[in-house]
Amino acid sequence: MDLSKLRINGARLRTSLEEMAKIGATPNGGVQRLTLSDEDKRARDLFVKWLKEIDLAVTIDEMGNIFGRRPGTEDNLPPVMSGSHVDSQPKGGRFDGILGVMGALEVMRTLHENKVKTRHPMMIVDWTNEEGSRFAPAMVSSGVWAGVLERDYAYGRTDINGKKFGEELVRIGYKGPAPAAKWPVHAYYEYHIEQGPMLEGQKKTIGAPKGILCLHWYDIYLTGEANQVGPTPMEGRHDALCAAAEMILATNRLPDRMGGNIVATVGEIQNKPNSRNIIPDGVHFTVDIRSWDDDHAIKAWEHLKIDLQEIAARRGTPIRIDETWRCPHAPFAERLVQRVLDTAGELGYSSLHMVSGAGHDASYMNQVCPTAMIFVPSIGGRSHVEVENTAWSDCEAGANVLLHCLLKTADEH
Amino acid sequence: MDLSKLRINGARLRTSLEEMAKIGATPNGGVQRLTLSDEDKRARDLFVKWLKEIDLAVTIDEMGNIFGRRPGTEDNLPPVMSGSHVDSQPKGGRFDGILGVMGALEVMRTLHENKVKTRHPMMIVDWTNEEGSRFAPAMVSSGVWAGVLERDYAYGRTDINGKKFGEELVRIGYKGPAPAAKWPVHAYYEYHIEQGPMLEGQKKTIGAPKGILCLHWYDIYLTGEANQVGPTPMEGRHDALCAAAEMILATNRLPDRMGGNIVATVGEIQNKPNSRNIIPDGVHFTVDIRSWDDDHAIKAWEHLKIDLQEIAARRGTPIRIDETWRCPHAPFAERLVQRVLDTAGELGYSSLHMVSGAGHDASYMNQVCPTAMIFVPSIGGRSHVEVENTAWSDCEAGANVLLHCLLKTADEH
Numbered sequence: 001m002d003l004s005k006l007r008i009n010g011a012r013l014r015t016s017l018e019e020m021a022k023i024g025a026t027p028n029g030g031v032q033r034l035t036l037s038d039e040d041k042r043a044r045d046l047f048v049k050w051l052k053e054i055d056l057a058v059t060i061d062e063m064g065n066i067f068g069r070r071p072g073t074e075d076n077l078p079p080v081m082s083g084s085h086v087d088s089q090p091k092g093g094r095f096d097g098i099l100g101v102m103g104a105l106e107v108m109r110t111l112h113e114n115k116v117k118t119r120h121p122m123m124i125v126d127w128t129n130e131e132g133s134r135f136a137p138a139m140v141s142s143g144v145w146a147g148v149l150e151r152d153y154a155y156g157r158t159d160i161n162g163k164k165f166g167e168e169l170v171r172i173g174y175k176g177p178a179p180a181a182k183w184p185v186h187a188y189y190e191y192h193i194e195q196g197p198m199l200e201g202q203k204k205t206i207g208a209p210k211g212i213l214c215l216h217w218y219d220i221y222l223t224g225e226a227n228q229v230g231p232t233p234m235e236g237r238h239d240a241l242c243a244a245a246e247m248i249l250a251t252n253r254l255p256d257r258m259g260g261n262i263v264a265t266v267g268e269i270q271n272k273p274n275s276r277n278i279i280p281d282g283v284h285f286t287v288d289i290r291s292w293d294d295d296h297a298i299k300a301w302e303h304l305k306i307d308l309q310e311i312a313a314r315r316g317t318p319i320r321i322d323e324t325w326r327c328p329h330a331p332f333a334e335r336l337v338q339r340v341l342d343t344a345g346e347l348g349y350s351s352l353h354m355v356s357g358a359g360h361d362a363s364y365m366n367q368v369c370p371t372a373m374i375f376v377p378s379i380g381g382r383s384h385v386e387v388e389n390t391a392w393s394d395c396e397a398g399a400n401v402l403l404h405c406l407l408k409t410a411d412e413h
Numbered sequence: 414m415d416l417s418k419l420r421i422n423g424a425r426l427r428t429s430l431e432e433m434a435k436i437g438a439t440p441n442g443g444v445q446r447l448t449l450s451d452e453d454k455r456a457r458d459l460f461v462k463w464l465k466e467i468d469l470a471v472t473i474d475e476m477g478n479i480f481g482r483r484p485g486t487e488d489n490l491p492p493v494m495s496g497s498h499v500d501s502q503p504k505g506g507r508f509d510g511i512l513g514v515m516g517a518l519e520v521m522r523t524l525h526e527n528k529v530k531t532r533h534p535m536m537i538v539d540w541t542n543e544e545g546s547r548f549a550p551a552m553v554s555s556g557v558w559a560g561v562l563e564r565d566y567a568y569g570r571t572d573i574n575g576k577k578f579g580e581e582l583v584r585i586g587y588k589g590p591a592p593a594a595k596w597p598v599h600a601y602y603e604y605h606i607e608q609g610p611m612l613e614g615q616k617k618t619i620g621a622p623k624g625i626l627c628l629h630w631y632d633i634y635l636t637g638e639a640n641q642v643g644p645t646p647m648e649g650r651h652d653a654l655c656a657a658a659e660m661i662l663a664t665n666r667l668p669d670r671m672g673g674n675i676v677a678t679v680g681e682i683q684n685k686p687n688s689r690n691i692i693p694d695g696v697h698f699t700v701d702i703r704s705w706d707d708d709h710a711i712k713a714w715e716h717l718k719i720d721l722q723e724i725a726a727r728r729g730t731p732i733r734i735d736e737t738w739r740c741p742h743a744p745f746a747e748r749l750v751q752r753v754l755d756t757a758g759e760l761g762y763s764s765l766h767m768v769s770g771a772g773h774d775a776s777y778m779n780q781v782c783p784t785a786m787i788f789v790p791s792i793g794g795r796s797h798v799e800v801e802n803t804a805w806s807d808c809e810a811g812a813n814v815l816l817h818c819l820l821k822t823a824d825e826h
Contacts (some may be wrong), residue, residue: 042733197646267642276680385694
């Protein structure tokens with residue numbers, strides 16, 4: 001057959017996405033499938049069943065990463081890989097992560113039913129805990145697999161209820177026997193929604209990010225002095241929430257101060273004792289800083305850190321700062337990025353060369369092998385929310401680009 | 414006997430307080446006895462048992478208020494009442510509220526064992542849900558009893574888990590048959606820890622507040638736009654937590670701006686979805702404003718409200734403001750306040766004429782009958798915290814002042 005005419009089955013891809021969206025469905029049309037939850041387990045079970053239906057060899061490693069392998073005609077060559085994650089944010093959407101897994105599955109199904117042979121073997125992957133919202137940090141299992149993070153560090157991470165990653169992995173039955181350790185990979189493509197407004201704003205169908213912004217996470221802990229609010233004069237108070245409020249605004253002003261090329265956000269806050277007539281004495285909040293320029297991001301943090309310490313000292317609220325996680329910016333393989341753009345053109349889709357603001361497992365895979373991503377538009381630029389949406393025609397377009405990028409790459413010498 | 418020589422039993426008072434402190438004891442030496450919780454029920458059971466041991470006639474009303482009555486020689490006269498509350502803040506202390514109940518109990522025990530007869534009957538009371546931290550607002554059951562709040566409004570209040578006040582009252586078995594409706598009262602004294610730094614700072618043993626500051630509670634709700642933080646430019650964000658941070662600081666600056674005579678506090682905040690890589694789209698926080706001058710407090714709120722609306726409009730985070738509760742300042746009966754000061758002097762204790770910054774059930778009782786309070790020092794001015802403390806000798810002193818104030822008042826014509 002003329003492989004250049006091959007196309008994935010858009011209707012089948014939609015059905016797969018709709019089936020997955022039922023697992024952890026929220027009342028407002030989103031999905032809550034937190035990593036290592038019962039919902040995550042059900043989605044994994046369905047995914048594994050689908051892998052076996054098309055004769056893929058399934059491997060589960062000690063981080064719960066799920067791999068499905070399709071042999072190549074030269075089966076000793078390193079595989080071409082593609083995948084993403086089935087976990088979601090709390091009240092997340094129906095596309096983030098799962099589109100890249102179902103997209104790669106749809107490619108595998110298309111190759112299977114057309115009995116297509118490829119030189120390199122091909123592998124599909126679901127990475128455990130990409131989101132990092134239940135257990136920080138994000139992308140932890142691709143990080144362990146890539147040799148960047150320690151397995152036992154990941155096992156020891158706790159959720160807000162004190163449950164450990166390692167124990168929850170065993171509980172849902174997905175601590176597999178294979179070591180979570182990288183093997184030689186020929187190339188990795190990750191298909192994902194954009195999660196930003198660029199493609200929609202410029203009316204393009206396919207995005208080819210030149211790489212991923214660096215991602216730095218910090219955790220700030222403030223100690224104040226609790227007291228009944230009525231009889232305690234304003235003077236002499238040590239109000240941890242007021243200190244945090246100043247720090248949140250300093251974080252928000254940081255990108256302007258640095259002249260742009262950076263975003264900075266406080267997404268999470270806990271306040272103690274959180275009673276309306278007690279002065280807060282314990283606040284924890286997070287800082288997320290991202291830039292294409294790692295040095296710029298670190299310089300920004302150094303400025304902010306001085307601000308935070310100054311605010312804490314002035315308000316008499318001792319501060320502890322944890323530098324939780326730093327993932328450097330990931331410039332993808334130019335050759336593969338160009339292949340995404342070229343393939344989009346060959347298939348008749350408009351495309352955009354851009355950057356990825358969101359972190360992805362592709363970031364760690366980029367440290368293992370040549371890597372690229374394929375983006376499709378997020379309606380209204382919205383993601384990590386229940387109304388997250390992408391047109392079905394765009395889902396189909398992205399999967400077709402993935403199909404042909406994988407085919408070309410898997411036949412390379 | 415010469416009643417002027419009569420004294421309460423300080424050791425017994427201490428034992429009562431220590432027994433009560435076991436119920437809901439926290440690891441750091443405090444107490445967590447949230448209103449209508451299992452701990453509240455156990456404290457009530459013990460209290461009722463103790464009332465019956467000294468032959469007081471126990472009545473429980475439909476708000477769960479517990480009354481113990483001691484007959485007078487002219488038993489048709491209106492009673493002299495005293496009491497406070499057995500509920501506590503989350504991680505609260507061993508004295509707030511319970512001292513006023515155990516202090517009045519100790520007075521009753523002293524009268525009982527000495528077979529003292531009084532002209533007016535005497536009553537002791539435990540008011541349900543003084544704290545208001547599980548179910549807002551505070552002092553709700555003295556408010557209903559005094560005819561200021563509606564019973565069914567109180568029943569419908571929900572805690573953070575959606576449980577209703579009325580249902581929890583039934584669950585712990587303290588929805589009594591008596592109507593929660595005021596009867597004629599000759600006078601009400603409430604014995605309490607100061608919860609502020611004044612007595613300790615001025616080295617005085619007994620405080621006689623001229624009244625209680627007004628207390629205004631507001632609830633603010635902000636709506637932002639959630640999005641993945643990485644790919645979403647700073648420009649065009651609608652970050653509800655940044656808007657809240659500005660508002661918290663505006664609240665904190667309010668007393669300065671008003672030239673003092675007022676305190677303003679944000680004690681409680683909830684942030685949604687509270688994930689470190691999602692822009693916050695829903696924040697709720699509380700504002701607590703107190704002053705001796707009600708008009709001053711309302712004027713301050715009107716200024717603040719304009720600020721909040723301006724911040725919300727500028728940041729594109731729609732705001733909803735609930736004016737949850739306003740309790741006017743309560744000037745106590747001057748004659749009774751003077752009696753507290755005089756009695757302290759007669760017993761050899763130093764004293765201070767002051768105000769109460771904290772709200773108390775005495776605030777609503779002041780609308781029913783002549784009312785006064787007796788304060789003893791809070792070590793370090795701390796309260797509503799586990800380290801809340803008062804010297805045992807001060808606990809005894811306050812109870813002796815209460816004893817003689819009650820004796821004098823109960824023998825009035």
